[in-house]
Amino acid sequence: MRQGETMRAALGSLRSNPVRSLLTAFGVTVGVTAVVVLVGVVSGIGGFVQLQFESMLSARAFNISRHNPGFHDAESMAKSRSWPPLTASEAEALEEYMTTARAVSWSGNATGTVVRRGLSAGNVRIQGLSSSTEEVSGSDLSVGRFISLAEDEACSRVCILGSGVAEALELTDTSLGVSVFVEGHRFTVIGINDAAGSVMGRSMDDNISIPFNTFRNLFARPDMDVRITVLPIEGIDMETCQEEAVQVLRQLRGLTAEDEDNFYIVTQEGALSSINELLSGVASVTIGIAAISLLVGGIGIMNITLVSVAERTTEIGTRRALGATRGNVVVQFLSEAVMVSTLGGLIGLLLGVVLVYGVSRLTPLPAAVSGWSIAAALGFSGVVGLLFGVFPAWKASQLVPMEALRHE
């Protein structure tokens, strides 16, 4: 007999019990929804973080920092806290002594309020930038110019506004030269940045950039940790440049051959691999959740298939009397289990797609449903039906036809 017809029979029996079929499928639905949503969101976060790192640190440059992004044990975190902070003079020394660096920039930051004529922008990120920042990291000015070396050396009170701050203070492209007050200090606007959008609901445009030395005089804490960024000369590879930076900084800090480095070299690649490590941790948790919910769903399916076998014992006996083999009976109940499970998977997939779409519309995360998560969701739900349907189907096939017929 053709198994396709057994499957059609199984489908008919599902249709005759739609509510029960749906409830049974629900466990698998939850599991598949969880997988689709978590995979979509996690890969969305991954893509998003990658984008942020790429915008923060170009692939060509590297940072020197007391902190290393990624997972750390308490011991290594305590150790890095005991290291001396990086300073502007170290950055200047690196710029002076390094032969493989095209430029070195450094920055510090604080938070404050910017005011103009009764309008104010609170919780603004105040960043002190060395004049070399433009060369190292580029700038995204919509109007005006970057901070000059002379302004930095003279501790000039000039500033570049983030587009969010400019908007809050009702300043436009024609507002260059006006004054704003940063924590009570008067600054002249020399530029306004392009809008950069927001990250996790937090605007990237609520900032103000001022010369580093001005920043140090007005806003820095004594133990300020500056961020140093090194751009290698064109044609010099990253590793060579990093090695030189390490050597120069070790000499500056008077470290002996036995001492370990007391700073980190942070590259985009390294940062991304740390992030990916974190995301793969999240992914394994996801897989765990999915496995548990699929297990629960599978047990539900096994249970309902056992009920179905018990209810239809007479039918099994009749079918056997009419010539159904054990194999036919197995296929019938197995396809029922697989269909319920796959139905659950399909509903879960649908729900997941809707939720992921919702996330991508309502949050800045570029969450998306990937082809392989669809395939995995459907594949796994089918496999769950198969695994948990085998026992009831086998049990049904082992009924003695005569006893099955006599069953009341």
Added chain:
Amino acid sequence: MPQPEIPDSRLSVVDTQNISKSYRMGEVVVSALEGVNLRLRQGEFATVMGASGSGKSTLLSIIGCLDRPDSGSYLLMGKRVDGMNDGELARVRNRNIGFIFQTFNLLPRATSVQNVELPLMYGGVAGKERRQRALAILERVGLSSRAHHRPSQLSGGERQRVAIARALVTEPSLLLADEPTGNLDSVTGRSIMDLIQQVHNEGNTILLVTHDPLVSAMGSRMIRLRDGQVQEDTGS
């Protein structure tokens, strides 16, 4: 009293030699059949009577290849079936035996024609031919107009007609009926018996289990079982 062997040119459809069957019910072993010899020739209409527990159902299930005897041999259409495996028995049931049950045993979600098609489906008959044969046989039992109804939309008599059509559709060598009128009122029961009589007249071999002496009287031969043994056989 030993009876002389009567030579008969007709083929034996059923030929059991000394078959026995016992069941274990908990600790107790119950003997259901003890050394039953039964020959059923082509075209015979035999009825089996006996009190409940006399072994009627067990005999029917062994002859119907739904169960195997513990000992003895069983030839169906000249072929030994007592040693066959499960798959071979399923094939024999499908090809050679048509079952008619007291409770009709139709699939509730399938229409009449789908129910009749079921044995052909298990026999591997292709869809189009299957449908034609099922409709033709439904016409023979007078149910053409009910072909696409479900059992719940049919009367008891109509259901049993569908079941008889289902039993006949594979053109089996042997029809087995277990109290076919047991769930029907007497008028409907009589019309079903008329149909079975008609099926017999067309040349089919029938073994029918019943309590009802009136039903039994319609057969050409009566076998009475008692305590798992043949007590009386009007035809051997």
